[in-house]
Amino acid sequence: MYPDPSICRVGNTYYLVNSTFEYYPGIALSKSTDLLNWQQLPGVVTQTKQADLSHAKSNEGIFAVCIRYFEGAFYVITTNFAEFKTFIIRGVLNNHDEIVWDADRVEINVNGIDPDLYFEDGRTYVEFTGYIDDKGTKAIQQVEIDLHTGEILAGPKVLSFGSGGRDVEGPHILKKDHTYYLLTAEGGTGVGHMITIFKSDHLWGPYENKDGVNPIFTNRDRAEQPLQNIGHGDLFQDAAHNWWLVCLGTQPAAVGMTQITNLGRETLLYPVNWNHTWPVINHGVPTEVVSLADFKQHQQSLLNEQRSTDFEDHFETAKLRPEWLSLRNGLKDNLKLTHQMLLLHGGETTLAQQGTPAFLGLRQASHDEILTVSLATEATDLKQGRLGIASLINNDHFAALLIEADQEHFNVIRQQQVADLEINEVIGTLSELPEQFCLINHAATKTFRVVAKNKTVEFTTAALNFSNEAIAALNTGDIEGLYALGNATLAVAAVSRVKTGPISQKE
Structure with missing residues (x-):
């Protein structure tokens, strides 16, 4: 984009x-x-x-x-x-x-x-x-x-x-x-x-x-x-x-x-x-x-090879790298960089609303790529609220994989909107905070995955739902990244975006 x-x-x-x-x-x-x-x-x-x-x-x-x-x-x-x-x-x-x-x-x-x-x-x-x-x-x-x-x-x-x-x-x-x-x-x-x-x-x-x-x-x-x-x-x-x-x-x-x-x-x-x-x-x-x-x-003016668009961030500086985007007037009190870690504090505004949710994203750069978010579990706070990853093209075409605390375990929630169709359902549980969230992009699909030590929970949806054709507009592209709601704090140790190959017939 x-x-x-x-x-x-x-x-x-x-x-x-x-x-x-x-x-x-x-x-x-x-x-x-x-x-x-x-x-x-x-x-x-x-x-x-x-x-x-x-x-x-x-x-x-x-x-x-x-x-x-x-x-x-x-x-x-x-x-x-x-x-x-x-x-x-x-x-x-x-x-x-x-x-x-x-x-x-x-x-x-x-x-x-x-x-x-x-x-x-x-x-x-x-x-x-x-x-x-x-x-x-x-x-x-x-x-x-x-x-x-x-x-x-x-x-x-x-x-x-x-x-x-x-x-x-x-x-x-x-x-x-x-x-x-x-x-x-x-x-x-x-x-x-x-x-x-x-x-x-x-x-x-x-x-x-x-x-x-x-x-x-x-x-x-x-x-x-x-x-x-x-x-x-x-x-x-x-x-x-x-x-x-x-x-x-x-x-x-x-x-x-x-x-x-x-x-x-x-x-x-x-x-x-x-x-x-x-x-x-x-x-x-x-x-x-x-x-x-x-x-x-x-x-003669093109002296160098073109480098890869892969991206990796370990939050080693006090300033957020300029590749990151938020919505509208930007995150202020919701965002903090400290000790080689990014802290994203949740808010009440959602991706469906015309405001500034606690969302921090990167541009999708390839049809086939994997976005990986590595959590700093010791600093992640999920007593209340939800946190995870999301991808959107506008405020009524988006999806998120979120977790929330529920007594002795964590619910894994699929939250998605495609025009006037809304999904908000529990698709699994985890016994502990996960180590990673992943978004696996292919030309036809997006797979949202959460990875704990001994368990993986995921869902797959059509990439068409996030396309310019779905919204009948051609201004923006898909933005994907971190999302927090309510009184939750998402602590992130690293984020990578790596180009992969297209999905095979066997897959």
Whole structure:
């Protein structure tokens, strides 16, 4: 779940931002020096006055983000759909090579989403998508603003209605060879998604839609391709001046005759040849594997092997690693790191509610992977309440495996919701606190398992129940992790997420 990528380069370091919707911290931020391996940095939005996510519904919150570097500072611009506010947050590098973000934001009074920042001759411009009438007509519009106050100095003016696809969005302006280019996404975020491009001799347009050019990148008519929903991209140059594209796409899993998406939308990287008027992205086809035979110069920028996405955390620092996510305005009093241990104190809010439950999760990164949670049983307190693991895609499509104390043993409970169907049943008992919780992901199934010294209790459910197809929305992906309710304390010694192979016929 790293959708809507935007990227900028400062020296030899690349900075990437992604949408986070209802998850906290808001605005995912990563950096890289080789374009293949990315270090997750702390999220940008960590305070309510930067963005209030307390009323964010599922699939709402922080929408598409743009990052740009201008006159020694980073600027991110986004829309918090929960407030319907578009705003800019400024950040600067400190002496430790860390970005320190302003606590205050600069609001821009535009009626739209997916904002872009473009700087020229000391002036600041914002492009965005929004309706221009009461008939549902969408267009890319532009305003000039005062960067420091957000005041609109000129506009809005319509730049483009797109090339004919629905929902023109995700604009980015760039300038090459004295020509302005407007990169957009169209077709909706599903299988019709595509990247389109327009050009003009003037910043304010008109922008030309050249016959035969658009869409410049899409798999909308290539159902056989393993990557789908290609769209919403950002063009940039590396330190050697080669052009690249980052864009979003999905890796649906084939389950029988059905394709389902549990990983959400991900960030993809493609080489671009831009020797003539229009850029050509990977020969125009979003393939899963890119041959660099025709991109010799690009290949010289890819010096390293891409590392595994496996994850392991023993909580050895006083700060939570930035890969972890909570909901809405984040965990405060519920969370503590101490003595190489994470303590998650339960709360009254559940995953089904529009609030901040005591839930701490990681993005599911592969169709086939195992999430393992190792308990510190000596510090786990289960006199009252419930604790365990959970996986969710929104607040009415989730499942949890929980334990609760019951006289001389512990009940193992399956708690699950699929739309209006709710399950809350005891599926077994344990005589002692367990050593581990596991979530075993495969393309078609999710198995929730609790492991004690001499006993294992588990249940299996269809991965379809946690898919974008199940909720008819394509903003987020599956988030899985720790969950505590009531007056319970879950003490965790380690968490790992390891990619595995697909399930065999015998299994």
